[in-house]
Amino acid sequence: MINYFSTNFKLGILGGGQLGKMMLYETRKYDIQTNVLEPNPEAPCKIACDYFETGDLMDFDTVVNFGRKVDVLTFEIEGVNIEALKQLAKEGIKTYPSAETLEKIQNKGIQKNFYKKHQIPTADFEVFATKKELTTALENDKVNFPFVWKSTTGGYDGKGVSVIKNKEALNDLPDAECIAETLVPFKNELAVIVARSASGEVKTYPVVEMEFHPTANQVEYVICPARIEDSVATKARKLAVKVSEAFEHVGLLAVEMFQTENDEILVNEVAPRPHNSGHYSIEASYTNQFEQHIRAILDLPLGTTESKVGGIMVNLVGDAAHEGDVVYENIEKIMKMTGVTPHIYGKKITRPFRKMGHVTIVNKDLAEARKIAEEVKNSIKVISKK
Amino acid sequence: MINYFSTNFKLGILGGGQLGKMMLYETRKYDIQTNVLEPNPEAPCKIACDYFETGDLMDFDTVVNFGRKVDVLTFEIEGVNIEALKQLAKEGIKTYPSAETLEKIQNKGIQKNFYKKHQIPTADFEVFATKKELTTALENDKVNFPFVWKSTTGGYDGKGVSVIKNKEALNDLPDAECIAETLVPFKNELAVIVARSASGEVKTYPVVEMEFHPTANQVEYVICPARIEDSVATKARKLAVKVSEAFEHVGLLAVEMFQTENDEILVNEVAPRPHNSGHYSIEASYTNQFEQHIRAILDLPLGTTESKVGGIMVNLVGDAAHEGDVVYENIEKIMKMTGVTPHIYGKKITRPFRKMGHVTIVNKDLAEARKIAEEVKNSIKVISKK
Structure with a gap:
């Protein structure tokens, strides 16, 4: 076992929000050194980590350069550059969860298809690349009201999810890749x-x-x-x-x-x-x-x-x-x-x-x-x- | 009530050891800003506070200058300059526990006499200003073996306390103000x-x-x-x-x-x-x-x-x-x-x-x-x- 406690071992965390902040209580308790990368310089993690870096989590170079300074890398938000995680893994830096796992989760269309493939019970759904594709499917009765609309990316805390009950409600939806999911009682x-x-x-x-x-x-x-x-x-x-x-x-x-x-x-x-x-x-x-x-x-x-x-x-x-x-x-x-x-x-x-x-x-x-x-x-x- | 949470209110902590570190988990949980004063630049509190200052807790000017930057001042170690706490209280900075309370506790001789005065049951004791006074009392049978020797100041974690069973054991004691306390079964x-x-x-x-x-x-x-x-x-x-x-x-x-x-x-x-x-x-x-x-x-x-x-x-x-x-x-x-x-x-x-x-x-x-x-x-x- 590696010795993590009061040593030079470094854990990297991508994202510096409240989840990271609460994680830092635990790294402090174990005296594990932490580096945090986060775009907002006033984020909750700005103190209590050993090293705080301001930077874009979706930028390949930023994430790779940050990751090279740590021994194990994790994240507290899914919106991180997956190619950078793959590159770091290649260089021997342990990233948990792995890029391969995150890739299957980050996009909800891919996530839902993964459940289907692995016989994991989930509500029926269709993925649409554009809003136009969705409205065409509705016109052709391939999707029926009411249904659950989900943006495949960027959804968080209730954003990017709506129950669509009628045609008028479609007006509020952005033109984005999406899922239409059966509304399950x-x-x-x-x-x-x-x-x-x-x-x-x-x-x-x-x-x-x-x-x-x-x-x-x-x-x-x-x-x-x-x-x-x-x-x-x-x-x-x-x-x-x-x-x-x-x-x-x-x-x-x-x-x-x-x-x-x-x-x-x-x-x-x-x-x-x-x-x-x-x-x-x-x-x-x-x-x-x-x-x-x-x-x-x-x-x-x-x-x-x-x-x-x-x-x-x-x-x-x-x-x-x-x-x-x-x-x-x-x-x-x-x-x-x-x-x-x-x-x-x-x-x-x-x-x-x-x-x-x-x-x-x-x-x-x-x-x-x-x-x-x-x-x-x-x-x-x-x-x-x- | 003052609003402490996510505001500019500042809590000062004298001492940056493990007690302060564990206190900082809680100030982080409440998002209360903290300033820490501590002599050791590598102390456990060096991160997780908002502002860390290296300085002598027994130095009047250091403590006063530090205290002037905060709204409420506390300590995680008793060895702090009491006159500085008094000065800060005069200037309207709340110090808890107060200088007056700490004064009665910091010196164990004063602490024991306080119990006596307030009819708080405690083991019988005598205070001696020097080692010579103690040995004289022993020679005159005013103190008898075995007894508990305690340094009146600086005791911590078992330091400054000994059970003295015989004359030979006296040799190890420093020449300091001390208490001789009845050994209570x-x-x-x-x-x-x-x-x-x-x-x-x-x-x-x-x-x-x-x-x-x-x-x-x-x-x-x-x-x-x-x-x-x-x-x-x-x-x-x-x-x-x-x-x-x-x-x-x-x-x-x-x-x-x-x-x-x-x-x-x-x-x-x-x-x-x-x-x-x-x-x-x-x-x-x-x-x-x-x-x-x-x-x-x-x-x-x-x-x-x-x-x-x-x-x-x-x-x-x-x-x-x-x-x-x-x-x-x-x-x-x-x-x-x-x-x-x-x-x-x-x-x-x-x-x-x-x-x-x-x-x-x-x-x-x-x-x-x-x-x-x-x-x-x-x-x-x-x-x-x-």
């Missing part, structure tokens, strides 16, 4: 985080249940464990492992799934990194997702994935009516509540629906946690200074 | 961490039990909750609150105590800051001690102090036979064990008995945690590179 949206280490050790976290904001299409509550039957949970965890192994994925893979009316599990999409649906783990799990990601990519033994207590996560998103210097109204009120921990990502400017932080609510009694979570949600507001 | 060494906020809200953590290394006089296991009767635990927590209130302390106060053969509780000594006996809280408690310290000094509501699960802490101290570039032998072995989290402080050089890190073991079953803690202790070794 479902009971629950679930997620399972799989950790898979470089040498193939695999562990799954308990199934979490997600509730989305009705209009902003962002996760509102993540509830762990999901309030579903054990048999469904077992099926979901097994499917998540199958997905991870099919991708030959190393690191964390968040597998988002639908539980249909008939208790079928369909894979919706995956994220090859720590994920919003795993934030609860910082307070609730024996090993939080960020530590687990570090363990997995450095081929250290994986930690216990079970929970100490029930956990619920509430996203702190910018109020729809506010833009400007952020104020967390009533934060002292939620800090009085039992088992409540706010996480502030460090973005100075709030914007409508911008992800500014999250709050975790833990409790031995999950129903009690859910009640407190609602009080949290009704109390705190992310607004701007008057 | 005790069942347990206990500790209670009290959090007291600027506006007077008080909470105590559960009582922990400490086991010391037989020769190095450093804590070996900290066990939470202590395996003692509820009535004793209640008495210890009440006494800890009394101590905190007597000191008019703001922030965290770790109160170390003896449980005597008759279940009396005697205060041994206090530390006005996060403490080794509270490290278990990072994994085991609803609110860890570092977050709690930040909450207390910023007059935010205090968090829940109870535990999610049983917690045991093992210190990682340098092996007696090793000095040089550190290697954590068998760290991958302990990382395989259930609920085990290593914390590496980030000191590159190990020395005999140097505090290099700690390991937390959490489990719903405390007896199981204790078993795993022993496996941890028997597995990991802090050695130097060959």
Whole structure:
């Protein structure tokens, strides 16, 4: 085993947002040196890493030159230059997840076709290279309203996904490569985080249940464990492992799934990194997702994935009516509540629906946690200074 | 309430060791800006704060100039210039704990006399200005062997404390102001961490039990909750609150105590800051001690102090036979064990008995945690590179 702790070993992280910031708590805990590449000089990772570089994650030369300074390279955002990762791998720099895995995930059309090829259950879909192709398919009844429209690239936090109910709604869509997906009626949206280490050790976290904001299409509550039957949970965890192994994925893979009316599990999409649906783990799990990601990519033994207590996560998103210097109204009120921990990502400017932080609510009694979570949600507001 | 989160508010921390480092995880979580003053340019806090300054904590001008740049000032080590804290308080900079509180604690002679004055039970003692005074008292039978010798200043981690059994042992003692304390036979060494906020809200953590290394006089296991009767635990927590209130302390106060053969509780000594006996809280408690310290000094509501699960802490101290570039032998072995989290402080050089890190073991079953803690202790070794 390589000695990572208080040595000159260097971990590189592409992306310096909140996921990277929370990863840095863990590299600090292990005293592992980190280099971060990120376009925004004021990003949450600007401190707590050993070396911060401002640069374009999609630029081949920038990524290759950055990667050459580290021993292992990972990313906290999918939008990175894949050719650069391939070049670095050729030069002997370990990149986890690999370029080959990321390539199958980065484009949602490729991702969906991958599920089809590997007999991984997923909603039916068609890929269209242009908006014109999509409208032609609609005219020829090859696609019918309502359907789920997804941009194949650049989707994030509810951007790039819409439910299209009629012809008029098509006007708002950009001319981009896209998927039209059958709208599947479902009971629950679930997620399972799989950790898979470089040498193939695999562990799954308990199934979490997600509730989305009705209009902003962002996760509102993540509830762990999901309030579903054990048999469904077992099926979901097994499917998540199958997905991870099919991708030959190393690191964390968040597998988002639908539980249909008939208790079928369909894979919706995956994220090859720590994920919003795993934030609860910082307070609730024996090993939080960020530590687990570090363990997995450095081929250290994986930690216990079970929970100490029930956990619920509430996203702190910018109020729809506010833009400007952020104020967390009533934060002292939620800090009085039992088992409540706010996480502030460090973005100075709030914007409508911008992800500014999250709050975790833990409790031995999950129903009690859910009640407190609602009080949290009704109390705190992310607004701007008057 | 002042708005601390993602604003220009600045918290100053005197001292940049491991306690400060763990405090910085929490300031990062809340996105509170921090300035750190520390003599060692390679200290654990050198990254993750917003501004790091190298300087002498005992130098009046250095501390005053540093303090003028912040809004609230705290410390993670007691050895700081008290006159500088007083000057800063005069200038309107909030310093928590206050200079007046620290003054009563920094010198162990003054601390012990404070207990006497406030009817806080503590072992009998005499203060001596010089070694000569002590030997004279021994010759005149005013002090008898065996007794506990304590330097009134500069004691830390077992340094500055000895049990003196006979005349020969006196030879090893320095000529310094000291205390001679009655050696009290005790069942347990206990500790209670009290959090007291600027506006007077008080909470105590559960009582922990400490086991010391037989020769190095450093804590070996900290066990939470202590395996003692509820009535004793209640008495210890009440006494800890009394101590905190007597000191008019703001922030965290770790109160170390003896449980005597008759279940009396005697205060041994206090530390006005996060403490080794509270490290278990990072994994085991609803609110860890570092977050709690930040909450207390910023007059935010205090968090829940109870535990999610049983917690045991093992210190990682340098092996007696090793000095040089550190290697954590068998760290991958302990990382395989259930609920085990290593914390590496980030000191590159190990020395005999140097505090290099700690390991937390959490489990719903405390007896199981204790078993795993022993496996941890028997597995990991802090050695130097060959």
